[in-house]
Amino acid sequence: MTVVFVLGVLLVFVAIALLAMALRPAEEAEGLNRSLAVIEAIADAPKELRKDLEKPFGERVLEPLQQRALAVGRRISGADAEERIRRSLDLAGNPAGWTVDRVTASKVIGAGIGFSFGLLAGMVLTDALTLRLVIAAVGVVLGFFAPNMYLYQLAYDRTNKLQQELPDAIDLMTISVESGLGFDAAVQQVAHNTQGPLADEFSRMLREMQLGMGRAEALRSLNERVNLDDLKAFVSAMVQADSFGIPIAQVLRVQSSEMRVKRRQRAEEKAQQVPVKITVPLIFFILPTLFIAVLGPAAITIMDNF
Structure with missing residues (x-):
């Protein structure tokens, strides 16, 4: 009897819901019809009229993100940051597409990416909250200074050339x-x-x-x-x-x-x-291999005799 009662109550609620959907206000139906009409009009519109709605991902997402990062970077940078970045760009040969604003925005975006990777690495490597925060902070620092290191390496290679x-x-x-x-x-x-x-x-x-x-x-x-x-x-x-x-x-x-x-x-x-630089690989890589090749057979023979 209890099961039959519960089924009856469910059927009553379903009937009430169907009745409410059938008797919904005419304004709501008209609004839905207008939305469907707008969608159909957009789909049937010429390409020239849909350009604003079909912008590339870079214009719709990346450019606004870069502008926000640029605003944050200008706030946290020093007064002479722009001059220092321009100096670094000159020393690096002014790479194509790289400007002061792009470097400033890249530092903020790099800090965000470094924080995400650092936090993920901390969650994978350790369970201690302090170590996770330290790894995330290291990721933020590395991401923030990554554009500067990139420009420094370009300037170094260019100076050598x-x-x-x-x-x-x-x-x-x-x-x-x-x-x-x-x-x-x-x-x-x-x-x-x-x-x-x-x-x-x-x-x-x-x-x-x-x-x-x-x-x-x-x-x-x-x-x-x-x-x-x-x-x-x-x-x-x-x-x-x-x-x-x-x-x-x-x-x-x-x-x-x-x-x-x-x-x-x-x-x-x-x-x-050259002699000074070759000392480290000679001690740690070449000599151990040489000792194994020379003394290995003798060590095996001694072990067999004992």
């Missing part, structure tokens, strides 16, 4: 000047006939001179964009030669000779560092 290209570029410049070309034409020869960051910097210097900047000022601007001692010495010598009227060919010849000497000295320095 500039150091390798500079002696040959000065040799070519010396030959061009001694053959009768002016300094600007010699720089243009280097910019057009070579490839790499040094050629890009010389091309930028020539464009600045074409826009009305003086030669000395353009050379100083080049000096500020590149953190290389050899290039600084070259720029200083060129500025002094331009100021005092010293023949450019003679200065370039002296600079070319000094660059070759410095390049040879750097090669000798690296050659002398």
